[in-house]
Amino acid sequence: MKCITIGTTTIDIIMQVAPNDVERMTTHNTNVSFMMLPLGQKMEASSIDVSVGGGAVNATICMARLGQQVCPILKMKNDMNGDKVLQWLDRVNIDTSYILTDATQATGISVLLSSVERDPTVFAHRGANTQMTVDCINPSALTNADVVYITALSGDSAKIFPALVKKVHDGTRFVATNPGIIQITRYGADIIKSAPYIDCLTMNHREASELIANMGDNICENVDVTVDKDHPLRDKMTVLKTGLSTQNHHISLARFMKTMCDLGLKYMVVTDGKNGAYMGTPDGIYFSPSIPTKVNGTIGAGDAFASTLVTYLADSTKTNAYALVAGALNSASVVSFVDTQQGLLTDTELDARITDDMLNNIVFMPYGT
Numbered sequence: 001m002k003c004i005t006i007g008t009t010t011i012d013i014i015m016q017v018a019p020n021d022v023e024r025m026t027t028h029n030t031n032v033s034f035m036m037l038p039l040g041q042k043m044e045a046s047s048i049d050v051s052v053g054g055g056a057v058n059a060t061i062c063m064a065r066l067g068q069q070v071c072p073i074l075k076m077k078n079d080m081n082g083d084k085v086l087q088w089l090d091r092v093n094i095d096t097s098y099i100l101t102d103a104t105q106a107t108g109i110s111v112l113l114s115s116v117e118r119d120p121t122v123f124a125h126r127g128a129n130t131q132m133t134v135d136c137i138n139p140s141a142l143t144n145a146d147v148v149y150i151t152a153l154s155g156d157s158a159k160i161f162p163a164l165v166k167k168v169h170d171g172t173r174f175v176a177t178n179p180g181i182i183q184i185t186r187y188g189a190d191i192i193k194s195a196p197y198i199d200c201l202t203m204n205h206r207e208a209s210e211l212i213a214n215m216g217d218n219i220c221e222n223v224d225v226t227v228d229k230d231h232p233l234r235d236k237m238t239v240l241k242t243g244l245s246t247q248n249h250h251i252s253l254a255r256f257m258k259t260m261c262d263l264g265l266k267y268m269v270v271t272d273g274k275n276g277a278y279m280g281t282p283d284g285i286y287f288s289p290s291i292p293t294k295v296n297g298t299i300g301a302g303d304a305f306a307s308t309l310v311t312y313l314a315d316s317t318k319t320n321a322y323a324l325v326a327g328a329l330n331s332a333s334v335v336s337f338v339d340t341q342q343g344l345l346t347d348t349e350l351d352a353r354i355t356d357d358m359l360n361n362i363v364f365m366p367y368g369t
Contacts, residue, residue: 003063005059005073005074006151007152008074008153009052012054012112012299013111059149063147070094071095075132106125109125142173150164178303188214195264201260201267201268204272205271213246226368233287237363253280277327286324300335304331308326
């Protein structure tokens with residue numbers, strides 16, 4: 001398949017500090033954890049690594065390793081970091097002919113500080129990533145495209161989302177998107193309104209909870225799903241039990257999934273970290289448990305899961321269960337490394353690792369009342 005990725009690129013500077021060298025504080029009311037460092041002191045880092053990342057680049061590399069022809073559309077500056085992005089993509093034989101440069105904003109860069117639980121704190125300078133416009137999408141790039149995957153859009157670039165999905169949607173392409181938390185918080189209503197032009201929408205539990213504030217009167221009537229009380233995976237299905245909540249809104253997961261599909265989606269995906277992921281369809285909800293693995297870094301896990309899932313959902317020869325297991329496996333492989341791309345598997349490697357037991361662990365729950 002020919003796949004187009006649209007979104008961000010960054011240079012990722014990943015610093016690892018031993019847990020014993022930092023203090024940790026967790027608030028009781030909000031259960032938010034903070035990492036504290038001594039002011040004005042030089043500290044030893046366990047390692048400092050530099051790599052090319054960003055949502056669109058991570059998705060591009062993932063899809064390419066899955067055997068797809070991938071063309072990224074993104075924006076950067078003609079600077080030293082921009083050169084590093086192009087050099088990396090050229091090295092892995094990615095078509096860079098539709099990458100654009102910005103005259104004023106620098107190539108995006110992120111500094112990631114990882115210590116406690118390997119869940120990094122990220123300092124991000126978005127730079128040229130904020131300068132995307134609809135005109136950045138050259139119509140020739142879309143010729144014969146089978147999949148268009150829009151990753152998180154930064155800053156003012158998020159404003160183009162409704163026009164962007166309309167432009168790439170033609171009724172034959174598989175259009176998917178994985179917006180970020182800032183995009184959802186500021187422009188959630190745009191995402192809701194764009195549902196008729198999207199096939200697959202992916203976000204994590206927190207992001208989905210933020211989106212429900214924009215659903216208004218669109219929420220469907222009472223609908224529910226049930227799972228046997230003795231099911232071995234029942235304890236993993238925490239979001240199914242708690243639903244989605246913000247300070248002023250609450251909705252069950254089933255009503256959220258069914259509403260989003262009623263608005264036009266084929267697949268509404270909500271991930272829940274180490275517990276697994278849910279995929280809503282017009283007929284019901286799939287639950288996919290996560291794959292146990294040693295975690296060395298969490299960045300890139302969501303990109304790996306979503307872009308793998310989209311690749312396999314768009315492939316008519318693969319089942320929904322197969323797509324979910326492939327996404328979980330690739331995500332688990334990525335978190336076993338520090339950066340976002342070393343752990344990405346090829347399609348051959350994924351096919352060899354997927355077992356009947358994994359496929360049988362996928363739970364489908366039809367809607368009821």
